[in-house]
Amino acid sequence: MGDERLELFADLASNLPQKSPQLLVPTPPLALCEVCVIVPVRNEAQTIETTLSALAYQIDLKGNKLDWRRYEVILLANNCSDNSAEIACYFARRHPELVLHVVEITLPPAEAYIGRVRQILMDEAYRRLVYLRRRRGIIASTDGDSQVTPTWIAANIAEVAAGADAVGGRIYITKSDRATLNPYAKACYLREVGYRFLIAELEDYLDPDPDDRFPRHYQHYGASLAVTAQMYQQAGGLPAVRTPEDVAFYQALLRVNARFRHSPLVKVVTSARETGRAALGLANQLHQWAAMGMGEQPFLVESVNAIALRLQVRHQLRILWSGILDGYQPDIAHIAQIATDLGVNVQWLAKELTQPHTFGLLFEKIEQRQEKEGIWAQRWQKVEIRQVITELRIYLDELRKKCDRYSLSKLPSFSAQDFANLQAERLIPF
Structure with missing residues (x-):
């Protein structure tokens, strides 16, 4: 490849969203490359070969x-004290059909955490795809x-081809890993x-997303995020x-109205270890549940009434927000009812509705306000x-x-009258 193209490839570092300056892989990507898979690794000598084998033997749908x-x-093997990188390099030599780039670095303590490592990798992948x-x-x-x-890669490709942005x-x-868990952690x-x-x-019934219809799931975590x-x-x-x-990245995507798909076709199996690398990851959640069991603490969650009301009012707010974008001027009584249901100040909500928000950003600010006011x-x-x-x-x-009664197995939306009818028939429990 000519020097000019190599210089262009290196120069793309300056255009990265978060400006990760280092060029991890100096070799440009193959012309047919559509997907850049990133794998952050720290002391994964016991599992990394299985991880790479799964990526090496991908099939289409x-x-x-x-x-x-x-x-x-x-x-990217960062700050490893085991031979994770060595195992990965050996795997690469034995599987030349897999385009695998193994990079080993030692980050300073202030940067040696999973968020920064995944950011460095995703910035690198971005640079290569833009190239x-x-x-x-x-x-x-x-x-x-x-x-x-x-079919993990093929399923991701299919969802993006169908219109998903992420x-x-x-x-x-x-099941075998679950069997090794602390009984209370497993139950939780x-x-x-x-x-x-x-x-x-x-x-999907109360506030359906046209880009993420049921069947769908609820996860948007680093083990499978595209x-x-x-x-x-x-x-x-x-x-x-x-x-x-x-989760922070998922929120950033919602702020810009990304079409996010929680796909049941895209699947990953992950470790059930109870000591993890991240403070809020699955491993430490399992450890916390085990501790709750030891202390005989109940597993408490949001009630059905709270969940249903939040989804109902979020849908009403979405309709109001769309109307405002089209020039509709709501009366203060309409805003006041929504503000009351959400537990936020009505004057604050009325002001926020005049701002140039995406709906994702608007509802994020509402959730922050709910936490601040404490009414909810x-x-x-x-x-x-x-x-x-x-x-x-x-x-x-x-x-x-x-829904079956009215041949509406998939409701495109619920109107305010629909909600009133359901409440009258005691189908919405509040």
Whole structure:
């Protein structure tokens, strides 16, 4: 490759959203590359070969071997005290059909955390896709203790081709790994999965997202998180927060109205270890649940009434916000009812509705205001998770029957009158 193209490739560092200055991989990407997979690694000698094997044997959605030229993998081993990088390099030599770049670095203590490492990697992937002029090229993140399914790359490609700007994959713990967990931690894990899946379905009835319809899940974490290069730049890149950087990035995507898909087709298996690398990761959540069991503490979550009201009012607010964009001037009584339901100051909400927000940013500011004012938290007491799961199942069963009765198995939206009718029939429990 000519010197001029190599210089152009290096110069792209100055255009990165967060300006990670170092060029991790000096070799330009292959011309056919559509997906750049990034894998942050720190002391993963026990799992890294399994992680790389899963990436090496990818197939398309018809079961055919995926063209190896369509994707590459960048593994960044940072501050390792084991032989993770050596194992990865040996794997690369044994699997020349996998375009695998292994980079080993030692970051200063102030930067040696997962948020910064994942940011460096995603910036590198962004730079490489921009070099290929692939605005819809995919930056795909996984972890060094996780194994993607054989169609992981193809499923991400399919979701982006269908219109998604970003994709969260379904992250599993295997049955055999779950069997090794502390009994209370295992019970909490399974109950939370059920609780969040039920909420995801309820959301599809009460405040449906046309770009993320049910069936869908609720996860948007670093073990399976994909985004187009264009949307990565538009969202400002991955925030270099210590943890959880993946959730912070999801919020950044919502702020710019990214079409986010929680895809059930994109799947990853991850470690069930109870000692993790991130303070707010799954491993430490499992450890916290185990400690709760030792202390006989109940697992408390948001009540059905609170969940349903939040989704209902968020949908009403979304309709109001869309109307304002089209020139509608709402009366203060309409805003006051929404503000009261959300537990925020009406004058504050009226002012925010005049600002040039995206809806994602508007609702983020509302949630921050709810926390500041404290009215919402005082109004809704937390409830034991098993009770809430039972109530959610009953509630959803009634909604499904209601929809089937009118041949509306998938509601495109709910009007204010729809909500009033459901409340009158005691289908919304407040």
